[in-house]
Amino acid sequence: MTFAVQVKVMPLKELLDPQGKAVMGGLGNLGLNAIQDVRIGKNISLQVEANSADEARAIAEQAAKKLLANPVMEQFEISVQ
C-alpha cells in the first residue's frame, strides 16, 4: 500500500529565522500589518510504500533524521494520511 506522508520541517523556536523576518518586512510594505510573526520552513510530501501506517511513519522518520531535517537548526513533525 502507498501512504501519503507529510513531513513539516520548521526552524527551531530558539533560533532567529532571517527568511521569515525578511518576508515579514515585505508584508509590512504591502500594508499587511496584522501579521506579527512569520517563520518559514519546508513541507515535504512523500509517497511511501509500506504495509501499515506505522511502518510508513517509521520510514518517513528515518528519512527526516537522515536527510530531510537538520537537527541542529530544525525540528520536524510527521503526519500520515
Added chain:
Amino acid sequence: MTFAVQVKVMPLKELLDPQGKAVMGGLGNLGLNAIQDVRIGKNISLQVEANSADEARAIAEQAAKKLLANPVMEQFEISVQ
C-alpha cells in the same frame, strides 16, 4: 486576538519538482527505497492579529496571493489554529 495560521505552499502537481527528485535520489542512496515520490514545498507559519478566525484566514490569503506563493508554479492551502 492572535491566531496561528499555517500556509502550505506546494509546487503544482502538473509541474516537475527538481528539488524533490534530487532528494528522492539521495534517499535511494541511503537505502530508503520505499519512498516513491518526493515533493518539496514551503510551510509558512504566521501570527495574525484579527478579531475572528475568518478574518485571520482572509489576511493570510491576501498575504499568500500577494507575496508567499507564486500562482504560476505553486498552489497554497491555509489552516487557522
